[in-house]
Amino acid sequence: MTITKDFIKPMTWQGDSIKLLNQQKLPGEIEFIFLTTIEQVWESIHSLKVRGAPAIGITAAYGLALWGLQSDYTSEEDFRKELLEKVNYLVSSRPTAVNLYWALNRLVQSVQAVHGVEEIKSVLVNEAILIQQEDEQTCRAIGEYGFSLFPESATVLTHCNTGGIATSKYGTALGAFYIAKEKGAELSVYATETRPVLQGARLTAWELQQAGVDVTLITDNMAAHVLQSKNVDAVIVGADRIAANGDTANKIGTLGLAHLAKAFNIPFYVAAPFSTIDLAIQDGREIPIEERSSEEITHIAGTRVAPENVNVYNPAFDVTPNELITAIITEKGIVKGNYAEELKRVKELV
Numbered sequence: 229m230t231i232t233k234d235f236i237k238p239m240t241w242q243g244d245s246i247k248l249l250n251q252q253k254l255p256g257e258i259e260f261i262f263l264t265t266i267e268q269v270w271e272s273i274h275s276l277k278v279r280g281a282p283a284i285g286i287t288a289a290y291g292l293a294l295w296g297l298q299s300d301y302t303s304e305e306d307f308r309k310e311l312l313e314k315v316n317y318l319v320s321s322r323p324t325a326v327n328l329y330w331a332l333n334r335l336v337q338s339v340q341a342v343h344g345v346e347e348i349k350s351v352l353v354n355e356a357i358l359i360q361q362e363d364e365q366t367c368r369a370i371g372e373y374g375f376s377l378f379p380e381s382a383t384v385l386t387h388c389n390t391g392g393i394a395t396s397k398y399g400t401a402l403g404a405f406y407i408a409k410e411k412g413a414e415l416s417v418y419a420t421e422t423r424p425v426l427q428g429a430r431l432t433a434w435e436l437q438q439a440g441v442d443v444t445l446i447t448d449n450m451a452a453h454v455l456q457s458k459n460v461d462a463v464i465v466g467a468d469r470i471a472a473n474g475d476t477a478n479k480i481g482t483l484g485l486a487h488l489a490k491a492f493n494i495p496f497y498v499a500a501p502f503s504t505i506d507l508a509i510q511d512g513r514e515i516p517i518e519e520r521s522s523e524e525i526t527h528i529a530g531t532r533v534a535p536e537n538v539n540v541y542n543p544a545f546d547v548t549p550n551e552l553i554t555a556i557i558t559e560k561g562i563v564k565g566n567y568a569e570e571l572k573r574v575k576e577l578v
């Protein structure tokens with residue numbers, strides 16, 4: 229059974245708007261919104277209407293292209309100057325996922341040798357479309373490599389949401405489960421709910437259920453017990469930014485899972501495209517960690533569950549040191565060992 233036809237496209241270029249799946253409404257409602265301004269794109273990324281490193285990169289690229297089409301510059305110099313200001317504006321929506329910067333920078337590079345405002349506008353649109361198209365094949369390849377690591381009828385634990393809606397299609401870590409389904413392999417997945425935004429409970433459980441993948445939802449604080457007692461064969465997670473030495477920023481809670489996997493001698497895999505690898509930074513200490521609003525923690529479904537004025541710390545990501553990562557699964561293969569050398573070598577293949 230080929231499940232790919234059933235994927236919901238999380239974002240679609242409409243020529244004068246971006247059709248976006250509003251992930252804040254899932255799983256109860258499948259709502260599409262149409263973004264018509266760069267400000268709406270910024271807000272959709274910041275408020276997690278669209279989230280997932282590759283997905284926010286693609287959406288930001290469409291946002292920049294949309295702004296270009298709507299601008300009325302005659303001076304190419306002025307247009308280019310404002311273009312860079314809009315890149316910085318979009319990058320400010322979320323600081324951790326390097327895909328946001330990677331996609332926007334790719335658009336800027338794509339018009340370096342192009343001249344004429346109208347020509348530049350056209351190239352920006354085409355490059356953004358190309359990024360989404362390429363991401364589909366990239367994620368499928370990651371899924372194929374990820375699946376190759378799992379034993380027959382494996383039980384796997386995953387964190388947050390790294391599925392088709394977090395990318396252009398297939399996802400990264402979840403891609404392995406989709407490929408398994410296509411190949412008739414029956415995997416069992418434990419999905420952690422992933423407080424505070426509940427990407428696991430709301431999105432991963434929903435995506436895998438829709439795809440007919442056996443998924444069991446657990447709370448984050450059950451992970452140790454599950455890894456200790458449920459014969460889990462592997463842990464696989466996504467990434468938002470991977471430093472040159474393999475240190476990986478991912479959803480808060482990932483670091484704890486990596487230590488638990490080590491303690492229980494379970495392989496710990498990171499699945500990510502090369503657009504998530506930032507060779508410009510040497511190690512995880514340089515990765516900016518987004519801090520989000522206290523309301524994400526003090527409220528559940530709009531109801532206050534913590535006292536007024538309580539101190540809150542809400543980092544959206546943590547950094548897993550490379551020594552806790554068994555392998556990094558990319559579209560160009562499975563990277564192991566000396567990540568500083570291997571990531572650089574494999575990146576040259578991309």
Ligand SMILES: CSC[C@H]1O[C@H](OP(=O)(O)O)[C@H](O)[C@@H]1O
Pocket residue numbers: 279280281282387388389390391394395399400401427465466467468478479480544
């Ligand atoms: C392929 S999604 C990668 C990554 O993005 C998620 O973060 P967020 O939901 O805040 O955008 C999570 O860390 C995933 O692992």
